[in-house]
Amino acid sequence: MPRGHLLSSYLIPMIIRSIRCDLLDEPLLAKSAVTKLYQTDGEDLEIGWVDSFTDRQSGKNSANRGNSNSILDITKGKFGGLFKATRTQTPQSKVSISWEVCYDIAQRISDTSKPVEVQNMAAAVLSIGRHFDLDQYDAQAVISTITLHSLSLQGDSLNTAERIWSVGVLVYLRAQLSEEYRNSLQAAIPAVWTAKDLGRPRGQFLLFFLQDKDLGKAAQEMWSELPPKVETSEYGSEKASSLMKLILNCLKQPKTPKRDGFDEETNMVRLLLHLEEYHYGSYLHFTQSVKSARVQEKILESDISFQLADETLAPPFKRILKEFENLQIINEDQIPKILEILKLEQISIPQLSRLFRALNWVFNRQIAMYDYFQVRLDDYFEMVPRLFEMLTTRRFGRLDPRSFSWDSLEFLIYSDNEDHVAKQYRNALAKVLVAKSVLSENDIAPDSEHLRGLSKKEILTRMLFGIFKRVSAAKTFEHSDKVTEAILTEYTLHLIVSKMGQRTLYHRLLTFKHDPERLPTRQTVAFTMLSEQIFEFVKHHSWNDDNQFDAFQAALIDLEWQLIYVDISLPPPK
Numbered sequence: 001m002p003r004g005h006l007l008s009s010y011l012i013p014m015i016i017r018s019i020r021c022d023l024l025d026e027p028l029l030a031k032s033a034v035t036k037l038y039q040t041d042g043e044d045l046e047i048g049w050v051d052s053f054t055d056r057q058s059g060k061n062s063a064n065r066g067n068s069n070s071i072l073d074i075t076k077g078k079f080g081g082l083f084k085a086t087r088t089q090t091p092q093s094k095v096s097i098s099w100e101v102c103y104d105i106a107q108r109i110s111d112t113s114k115p116v117e118v119q120n121m122a123a124a125v126l127s128i129g130r131h132f133d134l135d136q137y138d139a140q141a142v143i144s145t146i147t148l149h150s151l152s153l154q155g156d157s158l159n160t161a162e163r164i165w166s167v168g169v170l171v172y173l174r175a176q177l178s179e180e181y182r183n184s185l186q187a188a189i190p191a192v193w194t195a196k197d198l199g200r201p202r203g204q205f206l207l208f209f210l211q212d213k214d215l216g217k218a219a220q221e222m223w224s225e226l227p228p229k230v231e232t233s234e235y236g237s238e239k240a241s242s243l244m245k246l247i248l249n250c251l252k253q254p255k256t257p258k259r260d261g262f263d264e265e266t267n268m269v270r271l272l273l274h275l276e277e278y279h280y281g282s283y284l285h286f287t288q289s290v291k292s293a294r295v296q297e298k299i300l301e302s303d304i305s306f307q308l309a310d311e312t313l314a315p316p317f318k319r320i321l322k323e324f325e326n327l328q329i330i331n332e333d334q335i336p337k338i339l340e341i342l343k344l345e346q347i348s349i350p351q352l353s354r355l356f357r358a359l360n361w362v363f364n365r366q367i368a369m370y371d372y373f374q375v376r377l378d379d380y381f382e383m384v385p386r387l388f389e390m391l392t393t394r395r396f397g398r399l400d401p402r403s404f405s406w407d408s409l410e411f412l413i414y415s416d417n418e419d420h421v422a423k424q425y426r427n428a429l430a431k432v433l434v435a436k437s438v439l440s441e442n443d444i445a446p447d448s449e450h451l452r453g454l455s456k457k458e459i460l461t462r463m464l465f466g467i468f469k470r471v472s473a474a475k476t477f478e479h480s481d482k483v484t485e486a487i488l489t490e491y492t493l494h495l496i497v498s499k500m501g502q503r504t505l506y507h508r509l510l511t512f513k514h515d516p517e518r519l520p521t522r523q524t525v526a527f528t529m530l531s532e533q534i535f536e537f538v539k540h541h542s543w544n545d546d547n548q549f550d551a552f553q554a555a556l557i558d559l560e561w562q563l564i565y566v567d568i569s570l571p572p573p574k
Contacts, residue, residue: 095175097168097216099132105165150203161222167206168215247272251295269302300361314345339380349390356409388417429491460499465552472541489531533562
């Protein structure tokens with residue numbers, strides 16, 4: 001089961017019943033500007049808050065916090081009485097994760113090149129020791145660990161596996177607090193997340209949504225290999241769709257003023273983008289669900305601001321985003337600049353997905369720019385497979401050709417990559433046919449070039465003219481064995497489909513290449529039906545009577561229509 005599914009499946013079913021249009025808390029993509037690690041000094045713990053998006057600062061008294069004690073508020077002051085007086089640990093059956101799991105994951109992190117923030121979180125856990133013994137606890141180490149993990153959960157830098165582990169650490173340490181502090185902490189986490197809870201720390205948000213879940217099992221599964229394999233969810237949910245509609249309806253309303261510096265509208269966009277990023281079904285319906293130009297503008301504005309706050313995003317990407325933040329339009333000069341940056345700069349898979357998400361909103365305002373992007377993408381075809389692998393890994397963990405929206409940059413990357421994959425496969429088929437003396441090197445030579453633009457159709461048409469003339473004259477289909485016949489048919493089908501640019505036919509010819517469990521193309525019913533059209537075309541070769549290219553060209557167009565009719569009559573490729 002994909003690991004990202006765990007987080008989505010815990011959150012989605014609970015959000016709907018605990019949220020209303022005006023009852024939103026910070027979602028998992030909230031970003032805090034907290035960069036300082038707060039240390040304990042003696043027995044007193046100093047707590048500070050800085051939030052770059054809500055303008056909350058440490059010196060402000062928030063009305064939202066008046067009746068909600070965060071774990072940071074609770075742990076202020078003396079250590080005396082903080083832990084259980086009985087010195088007995090909470091039974092494991094009442095805690096969703098063991099300290100051994102928390103500690104083992106921390107050890108694994110310490111042996112990797114994880115970022116400094118995550119290394120510090122692991123070091124804090126390791127400082128407590130493998131066995132959490134209340135008779136020999138280091139109160140300062142425990143409080144420092146609680147503080148550090150709570151602060152780290154405020155930001156976007158943790159991935160899903162790191163976040164689940166960190167919440168597990170907090171859950172375990174909370175369970176070891178004394179009755180007084182534990183009751184206070186429990187009271188601070190409400191049964192329903194309401195407007196008054198909007199100012200709560202993100203750690204409390206996660207403790208609320210993940211309470212009573214088996215965090216130990218989730219964390220162990222995610223960290224069963226290094227680096228932890230975190231894929232996006234394929235978990236379908238009508239509740240997620242309902243939540244998306246709810247948020248979009250709220251965003252259509254006039255923007256509400258900030259309360260105590262808290263921007264509720266920005267918070268709603270964060271939750272919406274979390275659904276788009278981590279929930280498979282929501283991604284598929286995201287763009288088509290956002291019809292209002294005003295809502296699109298709100299989403300783009302917030303999305304860009306979130307990405308600009310990412311300290312690990314390379315400066316060239318930030319400069320591009322900054323340009324769109326100011327104008328929210330794109331011109332032809334910016335497209336080569338974007339492609340050049342993608343070629344030269346390092347970018348993580350999540351960052352690439354977020355960048356493309358923002359760019360799609362910009363491109364959707366000028367649809368003609370998609371065509372220009374595709375033309376210029378030809379100059380960077382060598383990086384396309386890398387981008388394609390990153391995008392499909394982020395979104396699905398495997399190829400699903402039908403899942404990219406046609407009006408997206410992802411679709412252009414997919415299409416270009418599919419052309420690349422198809423060409424590699426065509427070349428492999430061509431080499432077999434040359435080795436069998438069915439075709440010559442001259443017959444297949446034009447396809448060895450990187451075909452571009454309008455010349456592609458003409459070049460492939462002339463290639464097919466030469467191949468069909470040769471096959472017809474030699475009566476190859478009559479004299480060849482079944483395997484050679486099938487290879488020749490498949491090769492000509494690939495050339496025709498490449499000329500047509502017909503994606504569903506591409507899928508039929510290439511699906512098995514992306515899924516080893518599927519039957520080879522030549523063993524499918526679809527291939528048999530498409531092959532019959534090729535046989536008929538060669539058998540009734542009126543196009544070859546006068547050896548005229550124009551006659552062949554017209555006949556080839558008729559053949560293409562026949563292939564489309566066959567494709568339509570078949571079930572969609574899976």
